[in-house]
Amino acid sequence: MRLFWALVCFLAALTYSISEAQAQTPTPASVPLQQTTVASPKPAFDKELVRVRLLTNSRRVQVAGQALRFQILSQPYRNVAIPDSGSAEVRVMKKNGKHIWALRLNNRDSEHLFKEKYLMIQGENLRVGAQSLPSRVLLAAGPGEQVDVVGVLPLDEYLAGVLSSEMPTNWPIETLKAQAVAARSYALSVMEERADKPYHLESSVLDQVFRHVVDGDESDPKLQKALKAVRETAGVKLFTGNHNVLKAYYHADCGGHTTLAKNVWSGGVNSGVAVDNSCPTNPKAxxxxxxxxxxxxxxxxxxxxxxxxxxxxxxxxxxxxxxxxxxxxxxxxxxxxxxxxxxxxxxxxxxxxxxxxxxxxxxxxxxGFGHGVGLCQWGSRALGLKGQNFVQILKHYYPAARVARN
Known part of the structure; x- marks a missing residue:
């Protein structure tokens, strides 16, 4: 537990360092958005840091990149005394109930050993095999000798990766904005639920599909559209009647009408239901x-x-x-x-x-396709093509929720 709170402090320090450069940017007050109001663009991304599990390996993971740096979390402001490296093989062992990390750098024979549950790696162009990683990853020792690779990145950087994975970016921009708000709300709600866990979110359909936005991809017109949707809705969320951020579920195709969360998971907040006559536009309806x-x-x-x-x-x-x-x-x-x-x-x-x-x-x-709760992606596409803005789309699918920026 002591190491975990060191992790929390370390990530809080990272949040501060990201926020410090933006400290002069005024933050708008919490202002409900009218149903017909389109949010004005905001220059700064949300500052929250998301921990998303990218993959799980058995015992070891091979990390490559440029200028790799390692940090142990029991001393959150000190790097491990290991020189900068371009590749590292990391494996975890368990002895007498303690986790031991073993690092071998640049295919050298000698290993660096130390006892920790978490290891932070920072660098440029990080990757495991062909999979690109954010510039900061947390290695967490899981059950047995399992190694979880957890990306640590700002919320809206994460959302750009979700949006480009969950929805075709050639769909209407207002549809993409609605998806961005739903994904942001879902992420924030789950982050609160799992605040004491090594990772907040899975990178698969178990939570939200996430693909890391590779450095240099911003020149891709499709990705630019996803980034535009995220930036132009920055800070906009869905709220419950109790003023909590809504765990905003969404799915591909409701088949004509949505359902309540309690009918799928025997619980959850009632965000309302919607009838959708446009879902048969899905070719796989x-x-x-x-x-x-x-x-x-x-x-x-x-x-x-x-x-x-x-x-x-x-x-x-x-x-x-x-x-x-x-x-x-x-x-x-x-x-x-x-x-x-x-x-x-x-x-x-x-x-x-x-x-x-x-x-x-x-x-x-x-x-239909999916659990049928919340926003229907194919239905939201049809509403976007009809000229509805993202707030109208969200109010259609979450009629019992409130759309606001804070």
């Missing part, structure tokens, strides 16, 4: 997946499946859960989201589906 009884049992990790029963909430067309009947009268209840995960999110694309059984073959026919 309708889908079918077929699976055998044996494959289904294997994916659900049960011995056999004798019957499936779909469970829906009252007045809901989406599936809430699945009752699985097995041999000898045993039953198992699986939430719809867990059922999708077991069969594959890209195969069973949403919870808006019907099921037919023909002997040992199950056929699922549905529409």
């Amino acid at each position: 309708n889908w079918t997946v077929k699976i055998s009884r044996a494959e289904l049992a294997e994916k659900l990790r049960v011995d056999d499946v004798t019957k499936l029963t779909l469970d829906r909430a009252s007045n809901e067309t989406r599936v809430r859960g699945v009752k699985v009947a097995m041999n000898e009268g045993e039953q198992k209840y699986i939430t719809a989201n867990e059922f999708r995960q077991a069969l594959g999110f890209s195969d069973l694309r949403s919870t808006l589906f019907e099921m037919k059984q023909d002997g040992d073959l199950y056929t699922f026919t549905g529409r």
